[in-house]
Amino acid sequence: MAPPEAPPGASLPLLVVDGANVVGSVPDGWWRDRPGAAERLRDALVETAADGVPGVPGPLAVVLVVEGAARDVAGVPGVRVVSAPGSGDDRIVELVAAEAASAPDRRLLVVTADRELRGRVAALGAEPLGPRTVRRPSPDRPGRTDRPPRPTDLPSD
Numbered sequence: 001m002a003p004p005e006a007p008p009g010a011s012l013p014l015l016v017v018d019g020a021n022v023v024g025s026v027p028d029g030w031w032r033d034r035p036g037a038a039e040r041l042r043d044a045l046v047e048t049a050a051d052g053v054p055g056v057p058g059p060l061a062v063v064l065v066v067e068g069a070a071r072d073v074a075g076v077p078g079v080r081v082v083s084a085p086g087s088g089d090d091r092i093v094e095l096v097a098a099e100a101a102s103a104p105d106r107r108l109l110v111v112t113a114d115r116e117l118r119g120r121v122a123a124l125g126a127e128p129l130g131p132r133t134v135r136r137p138s139p140d141r142p143g144r145t146d147r148p149p150r151p152t153d154l155p156s157d
Helices: 017-022 035-049 088-102 113-124
Strands: 014-018 063-064 079-083 108-111 125-128
Touching: 014 035, 014 079, 014 088, 017 035, 017 063, 017 088, 017 125, 035 079, 063 088, 079 125, 088 113, 108 113, 113 125
Parallel strands: 014 063, 014 108, 063 079, 108 125
Antiparallel strands: none
């Protein structure tokens, strides 16, 4: 009898994305349409799944954790969406803990700017990454991320 097949992407590095935190990291009006903002992030993560992130080439297994008003966002090929019934942070910690226990050699990455969450997942062996890791340049502004400019982005006189 053949051994059971591993789920798709089981041997790939796992990238878990704190959807609310990453969406909230850019003041682009996301609060007017939280599900739409989560869907845009999910769609952008398809490219991340294929290409990887700095220092971790693709392909990656990607999980987007959503909560609150974005709870009904569905997954798409390349990005699994997990809805948190309560705290998104707690759900992320549960996912990382389960994965660390079942596949201790698998590389685990968590995208969030939340300092407390970064500490909690690092204690489980995951590598915390900042939101800019998964933000892609906006099509109407090549070479720029979809965030407002910072003073360091502006040309100096």
